[in-house]
Structures are given as C-alpha cells and as structure tokens.
Amino acid sequence: MYTLNLVLFVYLILELFSILLYVPRMSYWFQGFKKQNRLVNNDKNKFGLIIAAKNESKIINTLFNTIKKQTYDKKYYDIHIIVDNENDLTLDIAKRQFDNVKTYVVKNQTKKADALDGCFKAILADKSLNYDAYIIIDADAMLTENFLEEMNNAMVTGADVIIGRKRIKNWESKNKKNRNLIANISSLTYAGVDSMGNKARSSKGYAMNLCGQGMLIKSNVIKDLGGYPFKSLTEDYELGIECIRKKYKTQYYEYAEIYTEESPSHKVYNQRRFRWLKGYAQSNKKYKKDLIKQTFKNYKTEKGNLGFLFGTYPLFLIFGFSFLAILIFLSYSAYFLIWGVFDLFIKSVLYAFIVFGIIYFECSFYAFITVLQDRDINKMTFWEKTKVVLFSPLILLEYGFIFLKVYFSGDNDQWICTERIEM
Numbered sequence: 001m002y003t004l005n006l007v008l009f010v011y012l013i014l015e016l017f018s019i020l021l022y023v024p025r026m027s028y029w030f031q032g033f034k035k036q037n038r039l040v041n042n043d044k045n046k047f048g049l050i051i052a053a054k055n056e057s058k059i060i061n062t063l064f065n066t067i068k069k070q071t072y073d074k075k076y077y078d079i080h081i082i083v084d085n086e087n088d089l090t091l092d093i094a095k096r097q098f099d100n101v102k103t104y105v106v107k108n109q110t111k112k113a114d115a116l117d118g119c120f121k122a123i124l125a126d127k128s129l130n131y132d133a134y135i136i137i138d139a140d141a142m143l144t145e146n147f148l149e150e151m152n153n154a155m156v157t158g159a160d161v162i163i164g165r166k167r168i169k170n171w172e173s174k175n176k177k178n179r180n181l182i183a184n185i186s187s188l189t190y191a192g193v194d195s196m197g198n199k200a201r202s203s204k205g206y207a208m209n210l211c212g213q214g215m216l217i218k219s220n221v222i223k224d225l226g227g228y229p230f231k232s233l234t235e236d237y238e239l240g241i242e243c244i245r246k247k248y249k250t251q252y253y254e255y256a257e258i259y260t261e262e263s264p265s266h267k268v269y270n271q272r273r274f275r276w277l278k279g280y281a282q283s284n285k286k287y288k289k290d291l292i293k294q295t296f297k298n299y300k301t302e303k304g305n306l307g308f309l310f311g312t313y314p315l316f317l318i319f320g321f322s323f324l325a326i327l328i329f330l331s332y333s334a335y336f337l338i339w340g341v342f343d344l345f346i347k348s349v350l351y352a353f354i355v356f357g358i359i360y361f362e363c364s365f366y367a368f369i370t371v372l373q374d375r376d377i378n379k380m381t382f383w384e385k386t387k388v389v390l391f392s393p394l395i396l397l398e399y400g401f402i403f404l405k406v407y408f409s410g411d412n413d414q415w416i417c418t419e420r421i422e423m
Helices: 002-031 060-068 089-097 112-125 147-157 181-204 219-225 235-245 266-295 303-310 313-338 342-373 382-396 398-408
Strands: 047-052 077-083 101-105 133-136 161-168 215-218 250-260
Touching: 002 181, 002 313, 002 342, 047 112, 047 147, 060 089, 077 089, 077 112, 089 101, 101 112, 112 219, 112 235, 133 147, 133 219, 147 161, 147 215, 147 250, 161 181, 181 250, 181 266, 181 303, 181 342, 181 382, 215 219, 235 266, 235 303, 266 303, 266 398, 313 342, 313 398, 342 382, 382 398
Parallel strands: 047 077, 047 133, 077 101, 161 250
Antiparallel strands: 133 215, 161 215
16 A cells, blocks of 8 residues: 555656646747737748649649639749649649649659659759749648738748748538547647747747748758758658758748648548657657757757757656556556455556546646637637547547557658548
C-alpha cells in the first residue's frame, strides 16, 4: 500500500514539475486572444501562386473559383500549376480558366517538395519571370476574397516568410459527413499551432513553426536556396529550420485567411499525423546539432530559438510520466489480482484511473482553449464543440502510439495521396 502511495506521490510531483516547465509555452495560448494590428501596404507586389496539383482535377475548380474572386488585381499575380504527367486533366482545366497560368510537368514526384523544387527551378531559369514573392497553395484549398490583398499588406513587415490564418473548408460543406468528430478535432491543429503559438512568436520575433498551406516566401529566399531543396515529408517544417539557420524573418498575419481541408477519416488523419511526426524526426536528426550550436554560439543564447528546439520536451515529460505511472499501476493491479489481494488490486486500478483522469483533464483543457481561439470562425454547433472537448483527449493520446510507430518505421517516406472531400 505504501508503495502505491509513493508512486502516486512521485508521479504528482513530476507531473507538476513538467507542467511548470511548459508554462512559458502555455502563456502563448492566451496571447492568441489579442487581435493583431491590421496592416496596409500602398505598394503592389507581384506574386507567383504555386499550386502542386498532381491528380487533383476532380477538385481543382473549387480553388480556381476562389482565385477568380480575389480583390487583388490579377495583373499582379500569375498562377503556376505543377503535375507529374502531360495527360493530367488539371492542365487543360487551368488553361481554360486563366490567361495568366503557367504549367509544369515534374516527373517522378515522391513528395510535395519535389514538385515545388522543380517548379521553382524552372521559374528561376526563365528570365522573363520576375516576382516579389511566391505563395504556396494546396490544390484542396479555398482562398478568402481578400487573401492576396492581405498577404500583400503583410509584406510591409519586411518578413521573408509569411503565413496566414487557416479557416476550415469542411465547415463550408453542405455534406454533414465532412464535419464529423475526426474532422472537427483535426481542425483544431491550426489554432494550436498558429493562434496559440505562432502569433506570440511572431510578435516577439521568435522562430515559428511553418505550415506550407498559403505560405508566402519572398523571391530573394528562393533565389538564395536555388529552388526548394527540402527532402523530408514536412518540407515546411524544414524551411522553418532553414529560416533559423539563415536568419530569415518569419511573420504570422491573421488577416490573410485561407481555407484548408480536413479528412473525416480516422485512418487518413493518423496517416497525416504519422507524416508530421516522421518529418519532424527526420528534420531533427539532420539539423538539431547545428541548430543547438547556432543557438548557443559564442556563449550567447538566441532566446527565440529555444521554443523551436526544446518546446516539445515538457510535453514528452507530461505524457511520458503519465503513461509510465499508468503502466506501473496496471502492473501492480495484475500482480495483486493473481495473488488475490483484492483491496490492493482495486486501489492500484483506482490510482491508474486517477492518473488517466489527470492527463484527460489536461488534454480537455487544451481542446477547450483551441475552441475558444477560433470562436469567430468556428462554425461547429455547441454540441459539436462539446464532443470535441470530451473526445479529443482520446484522439490526442494516440500521438503516443504514432510516435512509437515513427520510431520503429523504416526510411520509406513516400507521400500518400489522400481522398478529397466533396463540397
């Protein structure tokens, strides 16, 4: 009995310690409630819209229709479509829809970065093309009518890389199946990364976690890189690392809004999460040592890099200690059950539930804050939001198993195309 009490006491101390380590990062959550200043740019920049559209002919018109409705004068942007073969129907659709479109066939694409790299290298080689910045747009996206105008406004910050706010395409769909529990939980990812993270980092001039959907990259960055030379499954995260290494300035601007699509399939959602964690692991393995050296170079600490480098460590402790405590209590419960010590069996099971209740509450609180963050654009009903807060802890805890799968997986990093929703 004393051993069970001691294990619970040690766990509570370690869990509290881990939470205290995470408090600086948690402070970003609440800074997200403060609106950013709206910017105005009197200059008109020329954009190249970069759209990787391999086998996307069935849904590409949804994006094209929103491009046509842009308030930004079309003479200030061109559209660049990338496919992997000459017979892709997207090529004909694009040429019929726009007179300012250019198409590229990049063969043997294994991931999105391959398509982007091929396109950027072709643009750099074409001396007739001259852009101030490029904007990467996924084929399944939709643009708000002032998206390009607001991206142009954001360029007054002088940032080299700019990301905007993500709205959720599923919430605009007439098909109720597109906004099921999995899609709604998945949609909270962007509030967690941007509103509850990148907004605060951006205001402090700290390194941000970049999301490639709707991301603006200034032309000088692409010229400097010689294209888009990233090889991991999360090329946008890898670009974020490159921004630290080469001191490119990054900016989050919430008024530039783009719609992103979330899969209602649990299987597909897990595939995406596996890709995120796999790319994160690949990038850490490749760059971590260099980033640490740069961060602590000449006995001076680059504070803005610390969160990027070590921000997830407290989370590993929070969840790791909880999983370990549950495992210990369940092992004790099995032992006591075998030996017929039923009072201690019940107590060890109860302690396991107490630990699970603590981690469940922590995840529910996080989900509650993310729902509040997006309250102005969140189109979920009250009951849908309630289900998200109640059930998202179970989905979030799956990250532990996905992390183990990443750790034991091989080097195969083939991009898996996902089925698109029907609006």
